[in-house]
Amino acid sequence: MFNPFTFLLEPLQFAFMRDALLMGAILGVLCAVTGSYLIVRQMSMIGDVIAHSVVPGISLAFFWGWDLTLGAFITGLLSAIVVALIEQRSPVKVDAAMSLTLTSFFALGILLIARLRTNQVDLTKLLFGDILEVTPSDVWRTALITLGILLLVKLFYKELLFYSFDPLGAQASGLPVQWLYLGLIGAITLTIVATMQVVGVLLVTALLIGPAITAYLWVKELHQMMILGGILGALATVGGMYSSYYFDLPSGPAIVLVIFSGFVITLLFSPRQGLLTRHWRHPNAQP
Amino acid sequence: MIVILTLTMLEVCHLTASYRNHLALQDVSFVLHPGQVTNLLGPNGAGKSTVLKALLGLIPLHSGTILWQKTPFRQHLRRVAYVPQRSTIDWDYPITVENVVRLGRVRQTGWFRDLSPRAKAIARYALDRVGMADYGRHPIGELSGGQQQRVFIARALAQEADIFFFDEPFTGIDHQTEAVLFDVFAQLKAEGKTLLVISHDLGNHLAHYDQFLLLNQTLIAAGSQKEVMCPDCLERAYGKGFFIRAA
Numbered sequence: 001m002f003n004p005f006t007f008l009l010e011p012l013q014f015a016f017m018r019d020a021l022l023m024g025a026i027l028g029v030l031c032a033v034t035g036s037y038l039i040v041r042q043m044s045m046i047g048d049v050i051a052h053s054v055v056p057g058i059s060l061a062f063f064w065g066w067d068l069t070l071g072a073f074i075t076g077l078l079s080a081i082v083v084a085l086i087e088q089r090s091p092v093k094v095d096a097a098m099s100l101t102l103t104s105f106f107a108l109g110i111l112l113i114a115r116l117r118t119n120q121v122d123l124t125k126l127l128f129g130d131i132l133e134v135t136p137s138d139v140w141r142t143a144l145i146t147l148g149i150l151l152l153v154k155l156f157y158k159e160l161l162f163y164s165f166d167p168l169g170a171q172a173s174g175l176p177v178q179w180l181y182l183g184l185i186g187a188i189t190l191t192i193v194a195t196m197q198v199v200g201v202l203l204v205t206a207l208l209i210g211p212a213i214t215a216y217l218w219v220k221e222l223h224q225m226m227i228l229g230g231i232l233g234a235l236a237t238v239g240g241m242y243s244s245y246y247f248d249l250p251s252g253p254a255i256v257l258v259i260f261s262g263f264v265i266t267l268l269f270s271p272r273q274g275l276l277t278r279h280w281r282h283p284n285a286q287p
Numbered sequence: 288m289i290v291i292l293t294l295t296m297l298e299v300c301h302l303t304a305s306y307r308n309h310l311a312l313q314d315v316s317f318v319l320h321p322g323q324v325t326n327l328l329g330p331n332g333a334g335k336s337t338v339l340k341a342l343l344g345l346i347p348l349h350s351g352t353i354l355w356q357k358t359p360f361r362q363h364l365r366r367v368a369y370v371p372q373r374s375t376i377d378w379d380y381p382i383t384v385e386n387v388v389r390l391g392r393v394r395q396t397g398w399f400r401d402l403s404p405r406a407k408a409i410a411r412y413a414l415d416r417v418g419m420a421d422y423g424r425h426p427i428g429e430l431s432g433g434q435q436q437r438v439f440i441a442r443a444l445a446q447e448a449d450i451f452f453f454d455e456p457f458t459g460i461d462h463q464t465e466a467v468l469f470d471v472f473a474q475l476k477a478e479g480k481t482l483l484v485i486s487h488d489l490g491n492h493l494a495h496y497d498q499f500l501l502l503n504q505t506l507i508a509a510g511s512q513k514e515v516m517c518p519d520c521l522e523r524a525y526g527k528g529f530f531i532r533a534a
Contacts, residue, residue: 040380091307155399162390165380172343172369173394173446220426222381 011245020131020198023139024241024255027195028211028233030146033153033226034191035208037184039216040164045095046080046185047205049102051192053079054201055109055126063116069141069193076189079105084181129200129252131241142194149187153226160184161222198237199252210259211236217270236262295321295356297342297450297481302351304341311337315351315506321449324472324482324495329502330525335485336372338502339452342483343369355450365394367450368443373436373458378428384438385423388414391445413444416474417467433464440471451475453484469495489516 011017038044054072061071079101086097113121125133153160163170163180171177188208195204211233215225240255247254268276297319304312311334319325327335340346342353344361353360368391391413392406402410414420417437427435436456443451456468472495475482484496493499499515501508501524508520 040377042377158390158393158396158402159398161382161386162393165382165387165390166371166376168345168371168375169369169390169442170393171345172364172367172371174364175394216381220381221383221386225381 007246008242011242016132016134017241017245019134019136019139020251021238021241023134023142024131024198024237025234026139026142026146027198027207028235028237029230030142030149030191031195031207032211032215032229032233033150034184034188035212036215036222036226036229037160037164038188038208039212039225040222041184043094044205044209045098046083047188047192047208049079049083049098049105050076050185050189051196051201051204052102053105053109054189054193054196055106056112057109058126059109059112059116059121062121063112072193072196073189075105075109076192077186080185080189081182125200126196127200127202128250129196129198129203131198131251134197138197145190145194149190152183152187156180156183157223164222199255203252203256206256206259207233207237210256210263214259214263214266217266217273232262233259295449295481297360298352298354299342300352300354302338302341302353303349304337304346304351305349306334306337306340306346311504312341313505315502317500317506317509319450319481319483320498321481322476322479323497324476324484325498325500326493326496327483327485327500327502328487328489329507333503333524335502336454339369339454339483339485342452343367363450366448367452368446368448369452370439370443370454370456372454373432376435376439378435380427382427383423384414384419384425384427384430385410387427387438388441388445391442395446409447410441410445413441414438416444417441417471418463431461433460436460437464437467440468444471448480450481451483453482455485455487457486457488465492 011021035047038047054076057071057073057075058068059071060066060075061068064071083094083097083101086092086101087094110123113123159170159175160180162173163175163177164184167177170180191208192201192204195207199207212225212229214232215227215229219225219228236259237255240258241251243249243258244251244254266274268274271277299318300316302312302315303310315338327338329335337346341348342360344364355363355366388410389402389407392402392410396402396406411420411423414423417440419434419437419441422430422434422438427438430438436459440456443453457465460468469492472482472484476497486492493512493516496512499508499510499512500506501515501520503524507524508515508517
């Protein structure tokens with residue numbers, strides 16, 4: 001007979017599963033908070049750009065014997081700055097600037113891995129992540145990053161709210177919007193660097209955007225979006241891990257698809273915005 | 288009285304600025320006085336918004352000076368409230384009306400501090416002044432265009448500024464909001480504030496303004512309605528064949 005307690009507890013007897021679940025839950029919260037800013041600033045794609053652009057940094061860091069996180073952070077941040085410069089200094093539109101920067105940094109990364117003979121960098125793990133290799137020290141580091149970023153968001157919440165809602169008004173009122181932008185990009189890069197170990201650079205945006213955008217359909221304020229998004233993100237990563245454990249699925253894709261399922265259910269049934277709820281309420285309304 | 292007036296005016300001298308690599312303003316000079324509402328008008332692409340952006344330091348100047356009380360205006364930006372064009376805002380942003388108005392108190396509150404009860408009271412009062420007190424808890428996206436504009440006016444009022452810049456506040460709004468806006472202009476004028484309003488409207492509302500600036504890259508005319516609304520000036524701004532009933 002199905003016993004929910006055994007179902008939930010069985011994976012926990014393995015240390016690697018405990019670490020992985022804890023890591024996933026922490027990242028679910030962190031990604032929802034920083035991802036909320038990406039969504040409301042309408043720059044979700046920059047998450048993808050940064051995620052791909054960490055690859056050359058990792059390769060160089062490996063070659064020079066640096067901490068991989070540092071290398072990843074530097075080139076990730078650099079890519080966002082390159083996008084901003086192209087957008088501000090030329091008539092090129094931001095989506096074109098992003099596509100070009102993303103592919104170029106990624107290409108440079110692959111090239112460096114080949115040329116610098118840093119073949120020990122496991123490309124598959126880099127692309128798809130492997131949450132089961134998470135160590136307790138990884139969990140600690142991620143917890144610290146998360147606490148740091150949450151504290152910063154709390155400290156600068158009202159300024160970031162102003163900037164993300166009305167950048168022009170915020171700048172006119174004298175807020176240093178360039179620094180706020182850079183801070184935001186820095187926090188997002190840090191989030192991505194911490195998260196890619198779990199889902200890999202190809203899927204990291206799903207964790208950044210998915211839970212927060214699902215929460216967006218339920219609530220009416222940014223901080224509520226972060227809180228609900230954090231809960232959903234933690235539930236989705238843990239849910240993805242359990243399905244990965246019981247159905248023998250790769251964990252990264254499993255997490256991403258659990259997130260997407262939650263989003264689709266919300267899209268159909270959320271009380272205010274749900275496509276079907278609206279249809280039931282006003283059966284004759286045009287979609 | 289005259290001394291005070293000359294001291295607190297905003298003087299713009301020989302302003303030249305470009306926007307995205309093309310020259311948008313050339314040698315523009317004018318003066319704004321406290322207790323006056325100035326209408327900045329001109330055809331599309333005349334550089335009206337660029338004037339506001341240049342004044343606010345949002346775009347770099349090629350040359351020219353902007354003075355407030357004979358000192359650089361840049362030092363006084365905290366005294367300015369700015370209502371941007373409606374099109375620059377994402378109205379689906381998850382924020383309530385109340386919190387939009389409270390943004391007007393962010394700079395005055397300063398870093399690392401929560402808004403004080405007084406700041407919140409100021410925001411509530413501002414919302415009341417534009418007749419939107421009952422909508423505090425509504426998401427901004429659920430309001431009509433006119434109501435959203437009134438919320439932004441309330442945010443500007445909450446800043447308790449001395450100088451007010453409005454970028455096309457009359458675009459896409461209802462009659463009620465229009466009436467509220469002119470009411471607010473009259474109140475601010477009575478309080479001795481300086482107002483600069485961009486508006487396309489050449490019709491019935493010109494009586495609400497004290498001064499007119501007619502712009503098309505350069506300043507074509509400045510002064511009273513009679514001085515600026517002459518057929519010759521309008522033709523120079525809007526091109527040949529331009530016709531309005533008001534002229």
